[in-house]
Amino acid sequence: MDVWRSMGFYGVLIFARLLDIPDETLESARLDGATDWRLIRHIVLPLSAPVLLSSVVFSINGTLKVFDSVLALTNGGPGSGTTPLTLYMFRSAFSYGDYGYGSTIASLLTVVCLGVTLIIFRFSHRDLTKG
Template identity: 70%
Template sequence: MPAARAAAGTGTLTKGQLMHSVLGDRRSVAILLGPALLVYSLGRLVPMLWSLGYTFFIGSVISGFSWAGTANFGKLLDDPALPTALWFTVKYAVVITVGQVLVGYLLALLYVFFLRRGGAVIRTLVFFPVILPTVAVALLFQKFFEYAPQTGPVNALIEAFGGTGVDWFSTPGNAFLVVAMMDIWRSMGFYAVLLYAGLLDIPDEMMEAAAMDGASTWRLIRSIVVPLSLPVLVSSLVFSINGTLKAFDSIYALTGGGPGSATTPLTLYMYQTSFAYGDYGYGSTIALTLTVLCLLVTVFIFRATRRDLAQG
């Protein structure tokens, strides 16, 4: 800043020197970047490293901590609940990711090939559940699928067709089904819009040419649309799996992890261990397991897609 004034006064600095002294001024960098970097470091980075430290302790902030060495990691290997939670996390992430992206893609195809005028209204409407609070949606689905004392619309429909109502949240399979339906319901509009934007990027000339050659709609989709929208499909998958591996809100609010612990992913298991049982050390160890899982999946996807792109 003094440099700018000096330049204006004496005119001895060249333009380049002036730019360098002003745009490279360390104090300005500190003033503009400092607060954000400080809050981010103290609120995210330091706690993350600190959490790694907790894996060597036992106890909580209320009961106090004591050194545990590698006992938490030993416990991790012996804990029968861990493989269950890990398996549910993976199952949930894979099923929901495939479901979200697949349904989103079908909707995007519907938007492109069928809806023309009026499409914007439908896209906007289908997008609405995306921004609804997860808790509100979960409570809504709980009541929508309720068995007793109120008979929800789903069971009412089943009974209207002569079937018997289902207690959806009493068996692991059904509870998972409702969670999956809910998560797809509330996110399909998002993936539809994301993939729709990708489909619009396909050059019209290619579609025209194929249509002239007499290709049917299905053939057109299979040989032109799908291959050309592969990049945006892959990035949707990456985004989706990154979110579903960390899913907590929807499951906590809809099933609470039950029946028993049948729908408990690592996120929820970590939360219960830390706050219901007051074991921060083991809770951090589970959180670390989740972080490692996320990293492995990300690395795997990046390597797999890079190979894909190299081949294609």
């Protein structure tokens, strides 16, 4: 369900970036003899890297923070098989009344999202500087 819900957002992001690639760049590459595959590999993907990187960051952080669809579809079940950290935080704070533990889980989730984002930026920066 989350894939279908977010597909339009990522599609618009990537499509907008593809429209922003200058026609002169593509035309000059074709005149230099670039095939379709080389055009995509050496021109379109590197120029689209910032948008693709932001899409990956949004997607992973959205996955870490999933709450509403799991609550609505399975309520974390069967058993506790599909209980994400956000649902565990919600239950700890509001079902069991342990607000301190729930806020600790929320703080941990914030740090995890920040850490994942920094790791993605670190690896992508390293890849972009190698080329």
